[in-house]
Amino acid sequence: MKAVVLTGIRKMQLTEIPEPVISSDKDVKIKLKTIGVCGSDIHYYSEGKIGSQVVDYPFRVGHECSGEIAEIGAAVDNVKVGDLVVVDPSVHCGSCDQCLAGRPHTCRNNKFLGCPGQIEGCLSEFIVMPSFTCFPVTGKLNAIQAALIEPLTIGVYAVNLAAIKNKNTTVAIFGAGPIGLSILMKLKADMVADVGMIEPLDYRLIKAGDIGASWQINPGEEEVEEEVKNRNELLLDVVFEASGEQEAVNNAIKILKPGGKLVLVGIPPEAQYVFNMDLMRRKELTVINVRRQNHCVQEAIDLVTSGAVDVEKMVTHEFNLEETPVAFDMVEGYKFGTVKAMINL
Ligand SMILES: [Zn+2]
Ligand SMILES: [Zn+2]
CATH class of the missing domain: 3.90.180.10 (Medium-chain alcohol dehydrogenases, catalytic domain)
Incomplete structure (x- = not known):
């Protein structure tokens, strides 16, 4: 063969x-x-x-x-x-x-x-x-x-781990590659209203807009913390990191509100990230690590079959x-x- x-x-x-x-x-x-x-x-x-x-x-x-x-x-x-x-x-x-x-x-x-x-x-x-x-x-x-079910399962699992109970939860995603977009698709299927995308490639920001992102920030052109503050003065409830970039982790900690959740999905090029522990502790952020997916294949199939995604x-x-x-x-x-x-x- x-x-x-x-x-x-x-x-x-x-x-x-x-x-x-x-x-x-x-x-x-x-x-x-x-x-x-x-x-x-x-x-x-x-x-x-x-x-x-x-x-x-x-x-x-x-x-x-x-x-x-x-x-x-x-x-x-x-x-x-x-x-x-x-x-x-x-x-x-x-x-x-x-x-x-x-x-x-x-x-x-x-x-x-x-x-x-x-x-x-x-x-x-x-x-x-x-x-x-x-x-x-x-x-x-x-x-x-x-x-496409396999990459979608990663998004489904990451969102399920975040356990978002309220449709008014404010969310941002770093990285509009297939995994970031899968997260976005699952959040939209769950009717989460306010989901923003932060991504340095403009054509990917456009794609995120097509799929339903409420706002888009290009971190190469705009100051992420300032832009988020302009939109959500109290900052955000949940941030999904799907780029694997240290810079995204730094920004994620800045734009999360006290008690917020940081969901780490992206694979960093090096084994270690540096976290601003002072800020993370003062805000009492919860960090959730995502390892591939667990028991989400059937849910992903159903989301596509039903037309929700x-x-x-x-x-x-x-x-x-x-x-x-x-x-x-x-x-x-x-x-x-x-x-x-x-x-x-
Ligand atoms: Zn893969
Ligand atoms: Zn085993």
Whole structure:
């Protein structure tokens, strides 16, 4: 089968490799339909690592995907051959303390699709996964919507962790990439009225406006704290950080009101952030860390199926498998107004 593998920093190759085979009676073989290019794939592409997660070449990335069930193991009963499925890239063990505590996303033995040293990614014609990772969506979603469920789940989970109970809660999001936009979409589906977007790329601010942001600030051109104060004198209840930038964290602490919540979703390039502890303590801010998602796949599917979220709004470019290197280059350089690039097979 055809596959795209990383062979070095900014090096990618289309190759021919053997098709994967079902090795457990609970496995399914999936024929890939659509694969989303994620910011984390780009880190592996351009830096060869994310923190302690280092690529050993050659390696195949890709974890946001939809596909058609091509073959099932003897004990599989949740999907059948021909089903279009959303694939949850996270494979948990089901028996460690975290799994037993209802936290499979922090499973001690977690293996993640397209994560170095864990499972080869989905940039290929077929993958084999345990059937519990597959959610059938035939007749509900198209292949592109189905592949966008994974990034959407991160937004859904982050918003659920923030536990916003009042629709008049004032909110800001730093970063209008696919994750920031997913957070925005979930907040709008929850009817949260006042959600602002802070983002240095104007075309992404426009996209956020299309999706329903009530106000937009470009931190490269405007003073964030001052602009927020002009709008909300008492400052904000909740801030989602989805850019991974220290500067955004600094500003987030400034624009949160006493008792506010800072939800950290973005992945910083370095392992550490610096927090203004004096301000954070005086305001008694709550900091919430978000690790991928937990039990949000079905909710994300339902949000798209019901029409509450139009997840395809974030798609700006589509490619075929052979064009994957072009897609990665574009997403890395934020070229041509890229927000989300999809690879269709
Ligand atoms: Zn991703
Ligand atoms: Zn586990």
